[in-house]
Amino acid sequence: MTDNKHHHSTRFARLRALPPWSLVAAGVLAGGLLGGGYGVLKPPAYTATSYVVAVPTEKSDTATALGFAQAYGRVATQLAVLDDAQVRAGVPVATLRDSVRTATSPDAPMVSVTATSAHPAQAAAMANAVARALTEHANDTKADTHVELLQFSRAVKPTEPASASPTVTGLVGASAGGLLGGLVLLVRPRRPEEEPVRAASVPGPAIAADSHGQL
Incomplete structure (x- = not known):
């Protein structure tokens, strides 16, 4: 101890x-x-992004297309879409679920599909596969929604990693x-601070005696 x-x-x-x-x-x-x-x-991480845009048909308007774009952004990472995209992407659904993210804009009827992978070509393939599967699912119901989903731009193979x-x-x-x-x-x-020691002023015998005599 x-x-x-x-x-x-x-x-x-x-x-x-x-x-x-x-x-x-x-x-x-x-x-x-x-x-x-x-x-x-x-390992370095590469990202690739594909964009799709919602376009209103003759029986719809821009506001409706904007609303459906928000909905499609949430649907893009659902199992029904990812299950169709896995063959084109060449990866299982679990990988797509972990690697693909979507984003929408409150001002434009557009959906971005971003995929991340350690391999640049695979990142682009996953983003394009999910964007295409989402487009096909959306257009299967365009007769009812009066909104068509079109691919705005394809994801390209990234040349530099997105990771730090x-x-x-x-x-x-x-x-x-x-x-x-x-x-x-x-x-x-911390070191204890040393305080200066001050000597107490105690009257000596002579001073005390002198003071007593004066009194």
């Missing part, structure tokens, strides 16, 4: 002896190394490490 207490006290003593900037510098260095290593080891580079992850890690080092600096044990 005594050895453990001595070990902890020695550790705290060493921590107090470190200059303040050393903790921040150590955090920056460790965070930069970890962040850069993560960026190197993590090792340099960026290293900088993020260094920033986080520096912040952590600063927090440790704030909570580390």
